[in-house]
Amino acid sequence: xxxxxxxxxxxxxxxxxxxxxxxxxxxxxxxxxxxxxxxxxxxxxxxxxxxxxxxxxxxxxxxxxxxxxxxxxxxxxxxxxxxxxxxxxxxxxxxxxxxxxxxxxxxxxxxxxxxxxxxxxxxxxxxxxxxxxxxxxxxxxxxxxxxxxxxxxxxxxx
Amino acid sequence: xxxxxxxxxxxxxxxxxxxxxxxxxxxxxxxxxxxxxxxxxxxxxxxxxxxxxxxxxxxxxxxxxxxxxxxxxxxxxxxxxxxxxxxxxxxxxxxxx
Amino acid sequence: xxxxxxxxxxxxxxxxxxxxxxxxxxxxxxxxxxxxxxxxxxxxxxxxxxxxxxxxxxxxxxxxxxxxxxxxxxxxxxxxxxxxxxxxxxxxxxxxxxxxxxxxxxxxxxxxxx
Numbered sequence: 001x002x003x004x005x006x007x008x009x010x011x012x013x014x015x016x017x018x019x020x021x022x023x024x025x026x027x028x029x030x031x032x033x034x035x036x037x038x039x040x041x042x043x044x045x046x047x048x049x050x051x052x053x054x055x056x057x058x059x060x061x062x063x064x065x066x067x068x069x070x071x072x073x074x075x076x077x078x079x080x081x082x083x084x085x086x087x088x089x090x091x092x093x094x095x096x097x098x099x100x101x102x103x104x105x106x107x108x109x110x111x112x113x114x115x116x117x118x119x120x121x122x123x124x125x126x127x128x129x130x131x132x133x134x135x136x137x138x139x140x141x142x143x144x145x146x147x148x149x150x151x152x153x154x155x156x157x158x
Numbered sequence: 159x160x161x162x163x164x165x166x167x168x169x170x171x172x173x174x175x176x177x178x179x180x181x182x183x184x185x186x187x188x189x190x191x192x193x194x195x196x197x198x199x200x201x202x203x204x205x206x207x208x209x210x211x212x213x214x215x216x217x218x219x220x221x222x223x224x225x226x227x228x229x230x231x232x233x234x235x236x237x238x239x240x241x242x243x244x245x246x247x248x249x250x251x252x253x254x255x
Numbered sequence: 256x257x258x259x260x261x262x263x264x265x266x267x268x269x270x271x272x273x274x275x276x277x278x279x280x281x282x283x284x285x286x287x288x289x290x291x292x293x294x295x296x297x298x299x300x301x302x303x304x305x306x307x308x309x310x311x312x313x314x315x316x317x318x319x320x321x322x323x324x325x326x327x328x329x330x331x332x333x334x335x336x337x338x339x340x341x342x343x344x345x346x347x348x349x350x351x352x353x354x355x356x357x358x359x360x361x362x363x364x365x366x367x368x369x
Contacts, residue, residue: 018318018321018322018325019216019219019322019325021318072300072301073301076274076297076300076301079281079293079294079296079297080274080277080297082281083277083278083280083281083284083285083294083297084277084280086284087284087285087286090285090290090355091355092287092289092290092352092353092354092355093354093355094352094354111339112335112339115296115334115335115338115339116300116331116334116335117300118293118296118297118300118301119293119296120293121289121292121293121296121338121339121342122339123339123342123343123346124343124346131346133289133292133342133352135290135293136355137355159264159265159268159269160268160310162268162269162272163268163269163271163272163306163309166272166273166275166276167272167275167306169276169279170275170276170278170279170298171279172279173276173279173280173282173283174279174282176283177282177283177291183288183345183350185288185341185344185345185350186288186291188341189282189288189291189292189295189341190282192295192337192341193278193282193295193298193299196298196299196303196330196333196334197275197298199303199326199330200275200303200306200307203306203307203310203323203326204306204310207310207313207314212314212315212316212318212319212322215319215322215323215326216322218326219322219325219326219329222326222329222330222333223329225333226333226336226337229337229340229341230336230337230340233340233341233344236344236347236348237347241344241348242348242349243345243348243349243350244349
């Protein structure tokens with residue numbers, strides 16, 4: 001709890017300092033006041049915990065980001081090809097796929113990654129199934145039991 | 159090249175607004191308006207560089223936040239009757255809300 | 256050095272503009288709402304990322320650079336959230352997606368191209 005509040009304080013300070021270009025004493029004091037105000041509000045709302053500030057993800061998340069960026073670029077090229085080839089080349093599909101993540105964080109990361117790659121959108125997340133709409137049904141086949149699932153499972157293990 | 163990119167974004171915004179006017183369902187319109195908003199953020203950033211005033215980037219950040227909040231607010235009321243999609247009036251283009 | 260910066264930034268801006276235009280064309284060409292959402296996804300992810308990276312390369316000063324990074328991160332966080340909420344609302348309110356010819360919900364997809 002203490003550690004998370006401290007990290008939130010550091011993040012907010014960095015955010016404030018980078019957004020404001022003025023570093024006079026009055027401005028800094030006002031910034032400090034607003035940061036403390038936000039900290040009090042979050043404390044009263046009781047939202048500062050493991051879930052909102054997932055520090056345990058940090059060692060592995062950057063490798064995952066790099067892989068995800070590569071995947072997004074590839075998916076973009078595929079969707080742009082579909083756009084210029086027209087309606088004949090697409091074959092939309094809607095399917096439930098099983099996921100093997102256990103924590104909420106892992107499930108959310110998986111659903112968000114599916115939505116972030118163009119061509120597939122996660123519509124609904126019920127227990128351990130995600131309803132996915134895809135531009136072409138091969139995308140869903142590629143998603144089922146694929147690398148993304150395995151990588152997120154590696155990620156959520158501490 | 160920046161001016162060319164600005165024009166390209168402008169054309170994309172026009173295409174999005176055409177979809178927003180023509181779109182058969184309400185959801186097409188919300189999607190088009192959302193895309194229009196995200197393109198506006200890019201347009202503001204590009205215009206900041208064209209005019210040599212990087213202060214426009216602050217406005218772009220605020221615009222992105224407002225755009226997000228407005229779409230979420232509209233969809234907050236998506237369980238009311240106005241949002242129900244009835245397949246019968248699929249062809250009738252105007253469905254005001 | 257100067258020419259390298261100009262060329263790389265111009266290349267990024269060109270790719271980004273092309274992707275945004277493609278997304279706009281896709282918005283008009285695709286047959287139903289759910290497929291149009293994928294077209295909007297193209298402009299939201301790589302299109303805006305490329306344009307912002309192109310601007311980052313020619314940006315002067317640290318604060319401008321950081322603000323561009325912030326807009327990029329904000330877009331990456333907002334984009335999936337919006338499209339997920341939109342798709343969920345549309346499906347729950349009875350907007351049926353047009354599917355490809357043989358595969359439907361919960362069935363094994365047979366492999367034959369359209």
